[in-house]
Amino acid sequence: MFRDITIGQYYPTNSIIHRLDPRVKFLGMLAFVVSIFVVSNYGYIVCAAWLFTIIALTRIPLNIMFKGLKMILFILVITVVLNLFMTDGTIIWQWKVFKITREGLTMAFLMAMRLIMLVLGISQMSLTTTPNQLTAAMESLFKPLSRLHVPVHSIAMMMSIALRFIPILSEETEKIRKAQMARGADFEGKGIMNRIRAMIPLLVPLFITAFRRATDLAMAMEARCYHGGEGRTQMKPLKYVNRDYIALALLVLYLAVIILLKVLLHW
Amino acid sequence: MSITLENVGFVYGAGSVYEKTALKDVNLTIEDGEFVGIIGHTGSGKSTLIQLFNALMQPTTGKVYYQGKDIWGPGYNRRELRFHVGLVFQYPEHQLFETDVMSDVCFGPKNQGLSKEECEHQASLALSAVGIGEDYYKKSPFELSGGEKRRVCIAGVLAMNPDVLIMDEPTAGLDPAGRDEILDLISRMHKNRGITVVLVSHSMEDVARYVERLIVMNDGEKAYDGTPREVFRNYEELEKIGLSAPQVTYLMHDLKAKGFDVDEDASTVEEAKTSILKVFGMTDSSGES
Ligand SMILES: Nc1ncnc2c1ncn2[C@@H]1O[C@H](COP(=O)(O)OP(=O)(O)OP(=O)(O)O)[C@@H](O)[C@H]1O
Ligand SMILES: [Mg+2]
Numbered sequence A: 001m002f003r004d005i006t007i008g009q010y011y012p013t014n015s016i017i018h019r020l021d022p023r024v025k026f027l028g029m030l031a032f033v034v035s036i037f038v039v040s041n042y043g044y045i046v047c048a049a050w051l052f053t054i055i056a057l058t059r060i061p062l063n064i065m066f067k068g069l070k071m072i073l074f075i076l077v078i079t080v081v082l083n084l085f086m087t088d089g090t091i092i093w094q095w096k097v098f099k100i101t102r103e104g105l106t107m108a109f110l111m112a113m114r115l116i117m118l119v120l121g122i123s124q125m126s127l128t129t130t131p132n133q134l135t136a137a138m139e140s141l142f143k144p145l146s147r148l149h150v151p152v153h154s155i156a157m158m159m160s161i162a163l164r165f166i167p168i169l170s171e172e173t174e175k176i177r178k179a180q181m182a183r184g185a186d187f188e189g190k191g192i193m194n195r196i197r198a199m200i201p202l203l204v205p206l207f208i209t210a211f212r213r214a215t216d217l218a219m220a221m222e223a224r225c226y227h228g229g230e231g232r233t234q235m236k237p238l239k240y241v242n243r244d245y246i247a248l249a250l251l252v253l254y255l256a257v258i259i260l261l262k263v264l265l266h267w
Numbered sequence B: 001m002s003i004t005l006e007n008v009g010f011v012y013g014a015g016s017v018y019e020k021t022a023l024k025d026v027n028l029t030i031e032d033g034e035f036v037g038i039i040g041h042t043g044s045g046k047s048t049l050i051q052l053f054n055a056l057m058q059p060t061t062g063k064v065y066y067q068g069k070d071i072w073g074p075g076y077n078r079r080e081l082r083f084h085v086g087l088v089f090q091y092p093e094h095q096l097f098e099t100d101v102m103s104d105v106c107f108g109p110k111n112q113g114l115s116k117e118e119c120e121h122q123a124s125l126a127l128s129a130v131g132i133g134e135d136y137y138k139k140s141p142f143e144l145s146g147g148e149k150r151r152v153c154i155a156g157v158l159a160m161n162p163d164v165l166i167m168d169e170p171t172a173g174l175d176p177a178g179r180d181e182i183l184d185l186i187s188r189m190h191k192n193r194g195i196t197v198v199l200v201s202h203s204m205e206d207v208a209r210y211v212e213r214l215i216v217m218n219d220g221e222k223a224y225d226g227t228p229r230e231v232f233r234n235y236e237e238l239e240k241i242g243l244s245a246p247q248v249t250y251l252m253h254d255l256k257a258k259g260f261d262v263d264e265d266a267s268t269v270e271e272a273k274t275s276i277l278k279v280f281g282m283t284d285s286s287g288e289s
Helices: A002-009 A022-038 A043-058 A067-071 A073-086 A102-128 A131-141 A143-148 A152-182 A192-223 A242-265 B046-053 B078-084 B101-111 B116-129 B146-158 B176-193 B204-210 B228-232 B235-240 B247-257 B269-279
Strands: A091-095 A098-101 B003-012 B020-030 B035-039 B061-066 B085-088 B164-168 B196-200 B213-218 B221-226
Touching (some): A002 A102, A022 A043, A022 A102, A022 A131, A022 A242, A043 A242, A067 A073, A067 A102, A098 A102, A131 A143, A131 A152, A143 A152, A152 B078, B003 B046, B035 B046, B035 B204, B046 B085, B046 B164, B046 B196, B085 B146, B101 B116, B101 B146, B116 B146, B146 B164, B146 B176, B164 B176, B176 B196, B196 B204, B204 B228, B221 B228, B228 B235, B235 B247, B247 B269
Parallel strands (some): B035 B196, B085 B164, B164 B196
Antiparallel strands (some): A091 A098, B003 B020, B003 B061
16 A cells, blocks of 8 residues: 555655654745745845755755646746836837836746745655655644634544545555456547546546445544544654654744845845 | 467566566467466466467567567557457456447447457347347446456457357356356357467366366466376376465375275366276266266
């Protein structure tokens, strides 16, 4: 069942970042995302330095780390082009209606940096944290909300079950796809209608499997007396250790630097 | 010359951290008309191996030939190949999707491009071969029992009239009666239609009783390849790789060790019976073949 955790793109290297408490990583990710929206110009150097230090510490190959960028390539290009040509200001290049301004250039660059760092900041966390650790972290962090009758435990449980089911269902899909291909199903047919019709032999068994699995799981949980979050303990309770306190201290320092630079120097 | 594998290796998730070598340098040929069994403990690569036979997966290294042609060569029609090399997966009942049994069995022939009448003709032949009567044709496949579902799925592949029939543990989860029915059916298809059969199984008794040739997989490699008698002669080595010989083989070896002059390679109950009776100077009188 090892291949299951590939979903959520976890990449094990057992680096110091991997071993950090998931709550620290989750907070770190949030803080970083906020910081890249706080800074406006030179501040990005600080953000980039922070990000790349973390990336280096994860010991994850760069091609894997940068894979997430491929998904946003389209958005990235659109953003850059729009900012480049649509910003008014000092014109430095012009051809018919197309013009590039100094402000546009800066804007395009900054927006691109923001997007890239946003994606890297999130991938950095999801590559070093298993989905289950992540839900545990969120459950623990949002626990105070249960005072306000937010069903924190139920939401966390639903999330972890959903995450658990993604690899199972994708494996199941693959199996059914192969079984139908063995009977000559053609999933690469021409025309949109043919494609949709070709999906029926795949989707019907998949839904049936999903419902069967869900019922089985519900029964298994009930058989083991699951009754919600009240008084429930964890097998691996999250506990902060020294390295987590150090990491949190560094995180606070980082935020302080970003805010100070913003306030004092308008970076 | 039917199916040939040449130095075939297969790796799941190549290049990722979850890389898993499932097959290593496998060479084998399955001739037309053979009845081949494949055994091996869990995770030894049996299911991976048979999915290479009909091009559902591409080998990482090495070549697969069907009737002498490289099935991953340029321009090879792999969809067509799958009509000739039919594969029934482990727990095939998860592939049922149509509203009634007849339409589900017609799925394969329809994909072959046959007319509606031809499809239904093929389907009813296949369904009667697996012992599903006409009163079932309009039933929903989801209302059937486990064993009936299994038979409908096998019919779904048989209806394409394949030249080679590959089955991945067709008897898993069936009761003894259901198991015998399926195995007898397969063996009948082999005898009457002369189709090549490849049977993946966990049961030594089953393979000893039905197959003519036995391939033993161990950790992604082909460990033994021969008649069941030849293979089970290595019962001590088989145990080392987590398998065993049929129980009668042990009995016969024990008898031999006790000084009885029996055929120690007997691997089916029938063979053992004949051999033991001979030692006591009697002949088989029950009339069984
Ligand atoms: N989709 C997959 N992704 C990654 N690894 C896989 C996948 N399918 C199988 N494997 C691995 O490949 C190896 C061989 O698997 P395979 O399914 O061929 O075994 P098997 O002999 O059919 O076992 P069983 O008797 O349990 O059906 C196993 O170690 C398994 O973990
Ligand atoms: Mg298998």
